[in-house]
Amino acid sequence: MRVEVAYALPDRQALIALEVEQGCTVFEAALRSGIVERFPDLNLAQADFGIFGRRIDEPRAATLRDGDRVEIYRPLLIDPKVVRRQRAERGGAR
Numbered sequence: 871m872r873v874e875v876a877y878a879l880p881d882r883q884a885l886i887a888l889e890v891e892q893g894c895t896v897f898e899a900a901l902r903s904g905i906v907e908r909f910p911d912l913n914l915a916q917a918d919f920g921i922f923g924r925r926i927d928e929p930r931a932a933t934l935r936d937g938d939r940v941e942i943y944r945p946l947l948i949d950p951k952v953v954r955r956q957r958a959e960r961g962g963a964r
Contacts, residue, residue, distance in 0.1 A: 884909070
């Protein structure tokens with residue numbers, strides 16, 4: 871099967887295509903992609919994963935299908951609810 875592994879930082883990104891066998895998990899595909907060599911600070915054991923924007927709770931158990939794109943997510947620096955509240959407060963003060 872052909873799958874892709876994607877990861878992005880604010881200043882650069884990577885999309886790596888690879889061939890995997892049936893039954894390959896999300897986590898295994900990320901390991902095999904070599905993404906950690908491109909982004910040495912990336913810790914796959916602590917990363918959140920998704921497939922086409924759908925979060926995967928158990929990447930070591932979730933198997934892939936042909937054509938899937940594994941996405942590795944960075945941790946949020948600030949809660950989106952907090953950002954919206956701050957934006958609303960600034961807008962209301964004008």
